[in-house]
Amino acid sequence: MNNPILVEVLRGSLVESRHRGAVAVADADGGTVLALGDVTTPIFPRSAVKALQALPLVETGAADAFGFGDEELALACASHSGEPGHVTGVTRMLAKAGLDATALRCGAHWPMAQPAVAALARATGEPSALHNNCSGKHSGFLCVACAKGIDHTDYWRPQHPVQREVRAVLENLTGAALSDDRRAIDGCSVPTWAIPLQNLAHAFAKFATGRCLAPERARAAARLRAACAQKPWHVAGTGRFCTEIMQLFGARVFVKTGAEGIYCGALPEQGLGIAIKCDDGAGRAAQAVMAAIIARFLPLSDAERTALERFVHPTLRNWNSFEIGALRVTAAI
Amino acid sequence: MNNPILVEVLRGSLVESRHRGAVAVADADGGTVLALGDVTTPIFPRSAVKALQALPLVETGAADAFGFGDEELALACASHSGEPGHVTGVTRMLAKAGLDATALRCGAHWPMAQPAVAALARATGEPSALHNNCSGKHSGFLCVACAKGIDHTDYWRPQHPVQREVRAVLENLTGAALSDDRRAIDGCSVPTWAIPLQNLAHAFAKFATGRCLAPERARAAARLRAACAQKPWHVAGTGRFCTEIMQLFGARVFVKTGAEGIYCGALPEQGLGIAIKCDDGAGRAAQAVMAAIIARFLPLSDAERTALERFVHPTLRNWNSFEIGALRVTAAI
Secondary structure (H helix, E strand, O other): OOOOEEEEEEEOOEEEEEEEEEEEEEEOOOOEEEEEOOOOOEEOOHHHHHHHHOHHHHHOOHHHHOOOOHHHHHHHOOOOOOOHHHHHHHHHHHHHOOOOHHHOOOOOOOOOOHHHHHHHHHHOOOOOHHHOOOHHHHHHHHHHHHHHOOOOOOOOOOOOHHHHHHHHHHHHHHOOOOOHHHEEEOOOOOEEEOEEHHHHHHHHHHHHHOOOOOHHHHHHHHHHHHHHHHOHHHHOOOOOHHHHHHHHHHHHOEEEEEOOOEEEEEEHHHOEEEEEEEOOOOHHHHHHHHHHHHHHHOOOOHHHHHHHHHHHOOEEEOOOOOEEEEEEEOOOO | OOOOEEEEEEEOOEEEEEEEEEEEEEEOOOOEEEEEOOOOOEEOOHHHHHHHHOHHHHHOOHHHHOOOOHHHHHHHOOOOOOOHHHHHHHHHHHHHOOOOHHHOOOOOOOOOOHHHHHHHHHHOOOOOHHHOOOHHHHHHHHHHHHHHOOOOOOOOOOOOHHHHHHHHHHHHHHOOOOOHHHEEEOOOOOEEEOEEHHHHHHHHHHHHHOOOOOHHHHHHHHHHHHHHHHOHHHHOOOOOHHHHHHHHHHHHOEEEEEOOOEEEEEEHHHOEEEEEEEOOOOHHHHHHHHHHHHHHHOOOOHHHHHHHHHHHOOEEEOOOOOEEEEEEEOOOO
16 A cells, blocks of 8 residues: 655755655554554564563563663663763663673664764774664663573574563564564664554553553563653663653653654553654654654643644754755644 | 655565655657656756756866866765865865865765764864865855856855856756746755756756757766766765766766755766656665666676676665665666
């Protein structure tokens, strides 16, 4: 099917580019609140499900065993920008489990933001696995293995007990059968399973409310949500959408980006889960759509609506800061 | 109309993302050789027409007056990576006209490639307008003003004689009327005019062959093409598609990227011009489509076909260099 155009990119008065995609909003019982476009074909949620992948870290008692607080738990759910505070936090997570950066198998990459690249280049020269945006998630996986006394060497492989447990958690929350023919390799080398948007939205409604979850899993979800609400900078970084939205709304909104135009999120007070995929993988469009969905389903004060507007209809500026265009969420939403 | 899906992004065995777009291939007489999708709605060609914008630099005699060689002319056509050799070259262009970086009005940005960002951060600390990918084009505009003895202060504004001349050149080559309601502001602040893909393809066929152009314009086009073929690194930079394709094919292929999923190009021996726009602005898709169009219309040796294959069907690797997927140009092309 042809997914609808969700976002138009304006330059001057003309549409320069357009982004198609699909959106699912669901409640914890699996009821469909909104289904735009194809919400039934499995798609790779990528990093948007990191908070679900972090549930075993809390449920197994590993987080308590190593004395993790909100910063560590937020980092376990993060696609962080590799800023110094993120690197320090991940280093601390590993140290609490008796490990260091040599245990990480996520690969190294330069930080996402060019100022962070420049700062790193000036300070230490080269990026390490600690700077990888997934290093907090990987540290969480390592801590689960260490707390259980399992060899952590191959913690990233699909057959490792940690990844098997993550897969079981994803199946439990999404209700989707994650067969091997739906499995691919993520940017940081752990498995990523293709899951329909409607199942992802359902999973995040359960994550947001604890409904239809075992009591320990519901408590773990609440603790991870509280950690992200308390430490949103650790979930992403300076100027990032996930960080700024959760700074704005606190525990009322959970949002998490994934590569290739994915956003997942939840509105706990409304009992709703949200899953968005842009066909073309564009993050700029997925985040404008997420902002529009929040504006549609979350009761907002006038001040909040005004604050959210710059995410729904971001102004585009050029290298001289001239206003050259805007993103416009379409009437489809 | 719905443009066709031109490129699919595979992760493992599943399609993760997809890119729609339109393609026009034309000859110098305006004959349509290929029209896929909507080739008649005006789109912003952005930096893909820099070689056309550079024609006045040669035609007016400014390039000769300042003793420009292939490197300077290639830089005038470039979206360069801000590597040291690019910055040195642009500095030299400006110096030959008695100017320096303070005359540039393109704005400053960090180089595109993170290694170049890191190198710059280690060396000098901050980017200047010289590092802007458009600094060579802007230097060309400044040189036209200087050679003509015109005040160059506002060289970037639509009303300035240099931009009026650029507009006339674009109208002459594309055959499109560039009314003000089709004008927007480019990333570097000069005007960008929306032009249909079929007109852009026609323009590049004329640029490639000199047919239907005044003799001085045809000579200027040939000189710019020769400069880009001789110095393809100056047109883009290390590891960039434009550079690698022109290194591979020399004067047989001209290609130039533009922001928001644009590629323009030409096959001079075949007398063909090419214009590509991905609906969503994705450069990765536009360049795979350009590679596929070259493979379709340019006679290739077996070795050349093999060398081109990695651009038509690029393998995607993650931070550990594991092969995780591929780009696949669809049967539409």
